[in-house]
Amino acid sequence: MRLRDFQKAEEFGVIHCPVRHLCPVGCVCGLGDTERFEGGDKIMPAVVEYDKGDLLWTDHRYEHHVFAIREGVVSCMAHIDPDGEAPFTLYGAGIAVGVADLYVPRVSTNTYHLHALVPGRICSLPSKALKRCLETLPGDRQQQILAASAYNQATGALIQSMISSRPLVGQRLALLLCALHSLVRRSGQEPGALRVTHDELAALTLSDRASVTRALHQLQNDGLVTLGYRAVTVSESLLAQNATWVEETCNRFTIPQS
16 A cells, blocks of 8 residues: 555544544544644544553653543543552543643643553544644634543543442442443443453452452342453443433533534
């Protein structure tokens, strides 16, 4: 394949991204900053496939990148001390991470990393080109994108904080499983069995593995989940019980207004 044909294929894939309508920075993907900067390049993300358990970050000493989740689910883990971390936010398809960091000191972006919970793909956009492109947008479009990105980060943090604030492990697990189910569906996939381990669930619910295992078996005895090898299937009954919470919390992610 010739280089020009390859570039056209890449541009076609970006323009027709299946979650473009969900992503705050989707409106600038495939566009360039040539109007203001001579020889500016198009904003072409590098699409990276990630597997369950992968850690996603960039070396911010050299170049900051914005991550846009195309498929899958990730947890943003905050560094709380030199040897510890805690779940801060939950993100699904269409969420851009790091847009607000374009306008704050780089040191702030070294306080977290993304941990993959459900396999998928992520778009990596170079910060300098993206920032230049945002600053050439007409009207208040730049402010809309930044506001939507900040709102989505707050929504992801709200989901995690509402899960962590429940007093009982079983309650935290029920909300977490419903949230994961909802976030997987954002990319148009049917969740089926969630491939999560008891250790991962314990970390996301701020509990211990033994307590999580007991709570999962209780949920299974109540007919709310089905347990498999490193997998949990959420029943329709559990989803129905938490449908209002999912609608009011997990479905609050937004995009810039046209």
